[in-house]
Amino acid sequence: MSDELGTGFAEQTLQYLPRLRRYARALTGDAAAADDLVQDTLERALNKQALWREGSDLRAWLFTVMHNVFVNQIRSAAATRTVPVDDALLDSPAVTSTDRLELRDLDRALQCLPEEQREVVLLVGLEELTYEQAAAVLEIPAGTVMSRLSRGRERLRRILSGGGGSSPVLKVIK
Amino acid sequence: MVDSVVTDADLQAYVDGLLPVERALAVEAHLAQHAEDARRVSEYRSQRQTLHGAFDHLLAEPVPAYLIRTVCRRPTVVRHRWALAAGLMAVSVLTGWMMRAYVGFSPVPAVAVLPRAAAVAHVVYSPEIRHPVEVEAREEEHLVRWLSKRLGVGLRIPKLQAQGYSLVGGRLLPGEKGPAAQFMYQDAKGQRLTLYVRVGGDDGGETAFRFAEEQKVRVFYWVDGRTGYALSGQIERAALLRVADAVYRELNR
Numbered sequence: 001m002s003d004e005l006g007t008g009f010a011e012q013t014l015q016y017l018p019r020l021r022r023y024a025r026a027l028t029g030d031a032a033a034a035d036d037l038v039q040d041t042l043e044r045a046l047n048k049q050a051l052w053r054e055g056s057d058l059r060a061w062l063f064t065v066m067h068n069v070f071v072n073q074i075r076s077a078a079a080t081r082t083v084p085v086d087d088a089l090l091d092s093p094a095v096t097s098t099d100r101l102e103l104r105d106l107d108r109a110l111q112c113l114p115e116e117q118r119e120v121v122l123l124v125g126l127e128e129l130t131y132e133q134a135a136a137v138l139e140i141p142a143g144t145v146m147s148r149l150s151r152g153r154e155r156l157r158r159i160l161s162g163g164g165g166s167s168p169v170l171k172v173i174k
Numbered sequence: 175m176v177d178s179v180v181t182d183a184d185l186q187a188y189v190d191g192l193l194p195v196e197r198a199l200a201v202e203a204h205l206a207q208h209a210e211d212a213r214r215v216s217e218y219r220s221q222r223q224t225l226h227g228a229f230d231h232l233l234a235e236p237v238p239a240y241l242i243r244t245v246c247r248r249p250t251v252v253r254h255r256w257a258l259a260a261g262l263m264a265v266s267v268l269t270g271w272m273m274r275a276y277v278g279f280s281p282v283p284a285v286a287v288l289p290r291a292a293a294v295a296h297v298v299y300s301p302e303i304r305h306p307v308e309v310e311a312r313e314e315e316h317l318v319r320w321l322s323k324r325l326g327v328g329l330r331i332p333k334l335q336a337q338g339y340s341l342v343g344g345r346l347l348p349g350e351k352g353p354a355a356q357f358m359y360q361d362a363k364g365q366r367l368t369l370y371v372r373v374g375g376d377d378g379g380e381t382a383f384r385f386a387e388e389q390k391v392r393v394f395y396w397v398d399g400r401t402g403y404a405l406s407g408q409i410e411r412a413a414l415l416r417v418a419d420a421v422y423r424e425l426n427r
Binding site (some may be wrong): 130 | 182186187189190192214217218221224225226229230232233234235237238240241242244245246283300315316319320323411
């Protein structure tokens with residue numbers, strides 16, 4: 001591997017770090033777990049950077065690496081999963097007390113989705129990937145993306161609206 | 175709820191703004207006549223806003239330094255580690271050969287490798303000005319979690335303020351049998367000590383404090399169960415022993 005390729009790879013990867021962190025945070029529901037996931041992803045990506053074809057979409061490739069690391073983590077963690085509360089974020093002054101509950105509710109609601117649905121809902125809804133891009137990242141057919149998206153959104157809607165009650169727990173943050 | 179013309183996939187793509195104009199118009203006509211679908215679409219849209227509202231702050235937030243270092247310093251680190259690994263192998267072979275002269279053909283106890291590895295790591299990293307550690311002390315919580323995960327044991331970082339040393343940070347290193355950790359401390363004058371920790375040497379059991387001197391580096395080391403510890407520094411033996419004793423007490427608190 002030439003140094004030039006190494007440098008270009010690192011520079012571009014740095015550029016996507018904030019997005020990887022955002023996705024990881026939403027996916028794991030916990031700031032510390034998210035940054036652990038990002039770090040494991042980076043290490044794996046750097047070890048496997050020879051597999052990335054220069055000129056192809058590095059961002060999508062990094063999301064694929066993160067997806068694989070995430071799935072492996074879930075497999076090995078398996079048993080007890082708690083719903084973490086992100087203290088660091090809750091303590092930050094930008095979040096008002098009314099928003100606190102809402103972020104916690106959103107985290108909890110997302111964690112209630114099966115991982116496969118959560119990934120699609122976030123890749124499309126938060127990371128703004130097209131269906132084709134999401135399909136490539138998750139290495140599944142586009143039709144599967146659509147069905148997971150449809151089920152994931154509907155499930156999230158029901159959880160957030162408290163099962164259709166009159167006072168939605170979460171409407172809009174900020 | 176969705177007629178034959180407008181499918182659920184259309185509704186999703188409408189929410190995501192991924193429909194061609196004429197298709198989007200067809201969906202709008204459909205929604206005008208199907209209140210339930212219109213409500214769903216509007217709630218799906220607000221889901222997107224909610225997600226952005228909750229998580230977009232991460233795009234503006236500074237990325238933790240250790241993540242940036244993971245990306246930027248990787249090639250250098252890899253070279254260091256390879257050099258170090260090669261050095262260690264040479265050392266092990268040499269030690270083995272020398273030990274044979276003393277004790278016939280019995281295998282080299284791994285415990286003899288421990289102070290060597292620690293001393294080499296100390297020499298390599300303690301003079302570093304800009305990058306003495308991979309993860310800095312202000313990210314101590316992450317440091318402990320990360321290295322504990324890598325070594326497969328619950329690590330603790332001894333507090334040595336009473337001895338005049340504060341934590342600089344730590345890094346992951348290749349050990350004889352797997353990953354090892356190095357924690358770096360320094361005093362007010364910038365004098366550095368390193369604590370090297372590795373798991374699963376062949377030594378087993380426990381040892382008392384032992385002392386070794388490699389070049390100008392002095393090392394106190396001991397083994398506790400499967401975990402070996404070595405404190406290295408270029409200070410007086412008695413002063414180093416006081417700190418080593420403090421480390422031992424902190425770890426066994």
